[in-house]
Amino acid sequence: MDQILYDAGDDGVAVVTLNRPEAANAQTMALLDDLDAALTRAARDEGVKVIVLRANGRHFSAGHDLKDRWPGPGEITLEWIYDAETRRYLEYALKWRNIPKPTVAAVQGKCIAAGLMLCWPCDLIVAAENAEFSDPVVHMGIGGVEYHGHTWELGARKAKEILFTGRPLSAREAEQVGMVNRVVPLGELDASALELARQIAAMPSFGLRQAKRAVNQTQDVQGFYAALQAVFDIHQTGHGNALSVSGFPILTRLDEMKQKLK
DSSP states (O other), X not given: OXXXXXXXXXXXXXXXXXXXXXXXXXXXXXXXXXXXXXXXXHHHOTTOOEEEEEXXXXXXXXXXXXXXXXXXXXXXXXHXXXXXXXXXXXXXXXXXXXXXSOEEXXXXXXXXXXXXXXXXXXXXXXXXXXXXXXXXXXXXXXXXXXXXXXXXXXXXXXXXXXXXXXXXXXXXXXXXTTSOSEEEOGGGHHHHHHHHHHHHHTSOHHHHHHHHHHHHHHHHHTTHHHHHHHHHHHHHHHHHHHHHHHSSSOOSHHHHHHHTTO
């Protein structure tokens, strides 16, 4: 079964779907590569004006599939981790953020850790009432996921609270701080996201592209891009510490938490 589904209609909207519901849409390296290919396809398709990113199943994404991503203990180096995470995590997320077309994420259920690196690069987020957003990787001795959108999405104090405690942020809380645009009943999530996307698709494509660039460039002038690069290196010190302590870059607690979602 394809891990990523792609559907582009004649309404100017392409729908890209995470399709690994049996694993709560946990992200393998192959899934991320396929997702990048689908988003690139939509970006290049002249008939597509808006992209919707959604997920099949109960949960949007449980984050990285920890069974997929690493060589074994004694075989892994910090250089390997740095190179792998630069390409598939940081660079992919930044690339998706800067797609020259509006993107809308439709999020339901759990959106954990690397799940944030799928919805945060999108321009707009529509969340179901049952959506919960969390980054509990401090449990692993790491200060947050590779794409540090936390401070920009939540504000400094709320970002610290979520990281320090590991607790999930509800859809309503996320809406209150401006991270989520709309909260809708679960049964209306897909229809609401599509309705919003079609409304946007009725606007001139060049105007949309310029409006998106204006906002993204303003954030970058304020330090967004430089901050993400710096915090990515901070993230790597967590892996380096874990390697020095245990010989392996991650602990098991986060994986245990994900097992409860299946």
